[in-house]
Amino acid sequence: MTNTASSELTVSAQALTRTYGAHRAVRDVSLELRRGEVLGLLGPNGAGKTTTMQMLTGNLAPTSGEVRICGIDLIDLPTQAKSRIGYLPEVPPLYRELKVDEYLRLAGRLHKLKKSALKPAVERAKNRCGLADMGKRLIGSLSKGYQQRVGIAQAIIHDPDVIILDEPTIGLDPNQIREVRALIRDLGRDHSVILSTHILPEVEAVCDRVQILHRGEVVFYDSIAGLKQFRGGQALQIGLRNPPPVAEIAGAAADAEVDAINANLFRVRPRGGIDPTDTLVRAAVERNWGLYLLQPALASLEEVFVHLTQREDDQKEGAAA
């Protein structure tokens, strides 16, 4: 995760655009990824995440722009580039009439694994995805969570350099979500992983960097720390049983910006990078404000979107004026 600048570039996409008639599904999306990094594509439904991933995996031709996988052009040399990618589409591509073992063997053969390498590869993929006892089961008879794991197993069976997972945790129960996230973090150690999601905490839990898409455009591209900063930095939410006037709270919190959420709850946004937590707590105790809640006030995904898109509109207005 650290020292990423020195490791090799595995995915490089330049100015990807895809139009369907007059509708632009994806506009000017560029991204770069190195070995050992996990990139999250975050966005609401219809933001262009799936279209971007289809272009990165060679399932869909970009209207313009280019994709290089480990330096190999995806459109000129598709088979060489594709052998380095493992892809789990939004709907796992499962043949329901096959058994798990049969299906994974097929996936391995499609990725040109040698006969001798096939069996260990199937076992390894099954173990990593928690499918060790499921080999003889028909895929059609598995639950949604296990089907999703089979989908992930087929994406990693050939030990690809780049793993692209489209909404890997959708439809799973909380325990399975935790397991899949742990698996992704594990994979991210020596592969490059791109995953898409519309769940913000998921990105923060597993990704090193994040790219937020909105209406087919990249509106935010930064590290996770940058995203946290953007979501409110050191903003705090405090709950007081005997709240004083807002100005008094602001005074105690090194002149932070304070909004009242309701009679007892306040949001405190520090100014000038000074952490007001200590002074606030001391003031609350000394002046008997009845402090019962103190937590980081992070913006939700919706708020981030509103913020980002407003900023963009402001910029457009600024450019027009």
Next chain:
Amino acid sequence: MIWTIVTKELRTLFASPLAWVVLAFLQIILAWIFLTRVDYFLTIQAQLARVPNAPGLTEIVVVPMSGIASIVLLMSVPLLTMRLVAEERRNQTMAMLMSAPISMTQIVLGKFLATLAFLAIVGGLIALMGLSLLLGGKLDLGLIATNLLGLLLLTGSFAAIGLFVSCLTTHPVVAAIGTLAAFLVLWLANIAASDPDSPLHLLSLLKHFENFMNGSIAVTDLIYFALLTATFLILSIRRLDADRLRA
């Protein structure tokens, strides 16, 4: 790699009841035709013996059976080819093949050869029924061979056309109906032309297949089937590549 696709197609085909139902249905019809023709031959055998140059067992039993087989296959091949691409698209499994390091040519040829292999089983059953007559009679093996070659070439064109139509849609049923319509147009192209020199006769599948049934192998017929098959295979490859390549 083509072999991987062929085995995968055959495995999924035989995992569904469709393949078995089609095989059973074909076998029932063909066995029934076979038995009635053998019965007919036995009743007219005495008269035939008096006619010089009379048609033999092969002409009376095997040739009509392959004629019927061609029509039954015309109706059942669309059921087999409809799933090839349309169903993969519908079940979203096409993404697995598209993102694997294999070319569209390999995918198309694999699917085509798998269908042909299945249809060869039907041809094999026909051949076995015909050859069983050797137990009690004499057969014109050359005529049987040309009949089977004709059936193989005919079903090859059927499979290629069906595969192409299946590439055009995501609905297997639409693919089946479209394929059947295309077969009927090609089969009956000559009916539209009353003039015996009309070029439409050249298009008709039936005309070209009839020559094989009569025991003659003409280069024009071989070229016709080869061109028809190759054209639709290339069109299928181009159709699948269109999603991947820049317009």
